[in-house]
Amino acid sequence: MLRDQFPGLNVTVHGKPLVYLDNAATACRPQRVLDAVQEYYTRFNANIHRGVHTLSEIATERFEGARESMARLINAPSARQLVFTRGSTESINLVANTFARERLSAGDEILISYMEHHSNIVPWQLLCQQTGAVLKVIPMNERGELRLETLDELITERTKMLAVVHVSNSLGTINPVKEIIAKAHAREVPVLVDGAQALPHMAVDVQDLDCDFYTISGHKMYGPTGIGILYGKMEHLEAMPPWQGGGEMIAKVTFERTVFNHVPAKFEAGTPNIAGGIGLGAAAEFIMDVGMDKIQARDAELLAYATEKMQAIDGLRLIGTAACKTAVNSFVIDGVHPHDLGTVLDHYGIAIRTGHHCTMPALQFFKVPGTARASFAFYNTHEEIDYFVDCVQKAREMFT
Ligand code: C6P
Numbered sequence: 065m066l067r068d069q070f071p072g073l074n075v076t077v078h079g080k081p082l083v084y085l086d087n088a089a090t091a092c093r094p095q096r097v098l099d100a101v102q103e104y105y106t107r108f109n110a111n112i113h114r115g116v117h118t119l120s121e122i123a124t125e126r127f128e129g130a131r132e133s134m135a136r137l138i139n140a141p142s143a144r145q146l147v148f149t150r151g152s153t154e155s156i157n158l159v160a161n162t163f164a165r166e167r168l169s170a171g172d173e174i175l176i177s178y179m180e181h182h183s184n185i186v187p188w189q190l191l192c193q194q195t196g197a198v199l200k201v202i203p204m205n206e207r208g209e210l211r212l213e214t215l216d217e218l219i220t221e222r223t224k225m226l227a228v229v230h231v232s233n234s235l236g237t238i239n240p241v242k243e244i245i246a247k248a249h250a251r252e253v254p255v256l257v258d259g260a261q262a263l264p265h266m267a268v269d270v271q272d273l274d275c276d277f278y279t280i281s282g283h284k285m286y287g288p289t290g291i292g293i294l295y296g297k298m299e300h301l302e303a304m305p306p307w308q309g310g311g312e313m314i315a316k317v318t319f320e321r322t323v324f325n326h327v328p329a330k331f332e333a334g335t336p337n338i339a340g341g342i343g344l345g346a347a348a349e350f351i352m353d354v355g356m357d358k359i360q361a362r363d364a365e366l367l368a369y370a371t372e373k374m375q376a377i378d379g380l381r382l383i384g385t386a387a388c389k390t391a392v393n394s395f396v397i398d399g400v401h402p403h404d405l406g407t408v409l410d411h412y413g414i415a416i417r418t419g420h421h422c423t424m425p426a427l428q429f430f431k432v433p434g435t436a437r438a439s440f441a442f443y444n445t446h447e448e449i450d451y452f453v454d455c456v457q458k459a460r461e462m463f464t
Contacts, residue, residue, distance in 0.1 A: 066354065067443040069094040080413025083448045088233050088392050088439035089417050090283045091264055093347070097287055100126075100346035101339045112338055113312060113329075127338055130345020131328075134293055137348040138278065139269040145301060147328040148336050151292035152260035153183040155279035156227070158294055158331060159256050160187040162304040163277075167224045170196025175218055175226045175253070177202040177210055178429060179235055182422040184227050184258045197224070204429065208235035208384040212244065219251045226253050230268075231261035234421040234437065235384025236367075236392030238266070242273050249274065254300070260284055264441065265363050265390045267356040270295050282340065287347030291340030294331070301327040308333040354442075362442040367391040369446055370438065373453045377460065383427070383435050391440035394421070397456070399464040402436040408459040414452055 067073060072092040075082050084092060104126065110119035112127050128143070135143035149155045164174070174188045178201055185199075192199050200218055203211045210228075219226070226248045231238050245255045256277040262268055263285040270278050277300070280293040296304075306313050306324050310333035316323040324330045351359065370393055374380055379398035396402065406418035419434045420427050427434065438452060 067445070069096070070443055071095060071098070073443065077413040077415070078411050080411075083412075083414040083451055085438040085440060085444065085448070085452060086415045086417050087264065087441040087444075088261060088284070088421075088437065090289065091286045091441055092443070093286055093288065093343075094350050096350050097343045097346045101288060101343040104339045104342050111335055123338060123342075126342045126345070127336070130341045130343075130348070133345040133348040133352075134280070137263075137268075137352060138280075138295060139271050140295055141271060142298070144327055145295055145298055147294040147296070147301070147331040148341050149279075149292045149294050149331075150290055150337070151281040151283070152181075152258055152279040153281075155277075155292055155294035156183055156256065156258065157187045158307050159277050159296075160191045162307050163254075163296075163300055164188075164191060164225045165195065166305065168195040168197045171222060172197045172224045173200050173220060173222045174198070175200050175202065175223055177228050177239070178204045179208065179210070179232045179237060179423060179426045180227070180229055181233055181258065181260070182424070183260075184229060184256075185425070188225075188227060198222075201425075202228070204426075207386050208232065208237045208426070208430075209386045209388075210237075210239055210244075212240070212247075215244070215247050219248060219253055223248075223251065223253045225256070227256040227258065229258040229261070231259075231265065231390050231392075232384065232423070232426070233261045233392065233439075234394050234423040234426055234435065235386065236389040236394070237384060237386040238262075238388040238390055240388075241275070245274055261390065261392075263351075264359075266360050276300055282344040282347065285344075285347055286350060288337075288340040288343035291337045291344050293344075298327070301331075304331075306330050306333070310334045312336075359442045363391045363440070366440045366442070366444055366446075366449070367393070370440060370449045370453075373449060374438075374456075377453065377456055379460065379464070380456075383430050383432060392437065393439075394435040394437045396432050396435050397460055400460055401463075402434045404463060405436050405456070405459050408462065409452070409455055412451075412455040412458075414455055416452075
């Protein structure tokens with residue numbers, strides 16, 4: 065069974081078997097990823113790209129192999145178009161501070177959406193403060209779907225960048241990013257897609273999307289924490305100035321000037337998260353071996369099952385009911401504070417996330433300060449969902 069490959073699921077919490085429904089915060093890792101990380105530290109522990117010794121060569125080969133695996137997973141034209149970062153947050157900050165900064169003057173506009181994670185709001189806000197640019201927002205409807213009919217008006221002559229989330233972490237909405245990108249490109253506006261929540265659930269083809277940038281968080285796609293990817297179109301990456309200075313990102317340094325390294329090394333200053341990169345490669349191989357179609361089908365099936373069961377709970381309101389959704393159910397229950405619910409569920413061994421999920425504006429739209437969020441992965445079971453629903457019922461009776 066696939067589930068048996070995830071040792072992190074096989075633990076007890078408060079004496080109860082863990083029911084892990086916090087996959088959108090971070091997923092569990094298969095043994096294969098854990099082994100890849102362990103193998104690096106125990107069998108070829110060395111720095112990369114700079115040693116002529118055998119261990120350094122093996123480590124470099126594995127790290128660059130991981131880049132190739134990730135490139136295959138997202139169908140990038142070349143692995144050189146993938147920059148290793150700490151995750152989606154760092155990837156977005158990198159683009160904001162290099163590509164976008166160079167294009168902006170006072171009065172220019174950056175377009176984001178109402179359902180963005182703070183990672184895809186705050187870097188643009190900071191940039192606006194520094195450049196005098198203006199942040200504009202694509203609105204959404206009561207189901208948590210973007211109102212794309214507003215796009216033609218929102219994109220103006222001054223729009224220099226559009227940044228949008230592929231899959232919302234708090235609402236579960238899958239945005240039609242291909243359509244958004246086509247509309248933006250028709251007006252010559254480049255697009256960054258925050259893909260943090262997409263990769264764990266669905267096939268992503270960056271060439272088919274034609275996105276200018278795509279960001280990935282390793283830990284959400286069954287890989288290690290502290291590692292991620294920025295994919296970019298080669299012409300952008302080549303033209304962009306470096307972000308951080310240091311070792312690795314240089315070809316030649318004198319006190320007078322520095323010649324920068326080629327892409328992607330230009331954006332990878334310092335010793336990277338080598339173990340994390342190698343682990344991420346193992347996660348990509350794992351996903352490709354299982355098959356995205358299988359993961360996607362299981363996801364849809366779990367979402368449908370959970371949604372039906374949850375809607376039967378008295379006083380429960382789902383926040384985010386888009387027609388096109390991934391396996392994330394945010395909800396509130398009349399008379400029960402989400403944090404109280406989370407605490408009670410924890411005592412039953414159930415892990416969910418409660419609060420604003422780093423999407424304060426999206427929750428303000430629904431006029432709730434926070435929600436409880438159950439987020440599923442393909443290894444979750446119907447029995448776990450049944451148990452979760454029973455425990456939510458018990459908690460509700462406790463508080464109302
Ligand atoms: N969402 C959640 O519980 P990092 O931390 O850089 O790997 O990813 C940030 C991020 C960016 N975009 C989206 C859509 C996200 O969901 C996240 C992380 C977690 O929903 C932690 S707040």
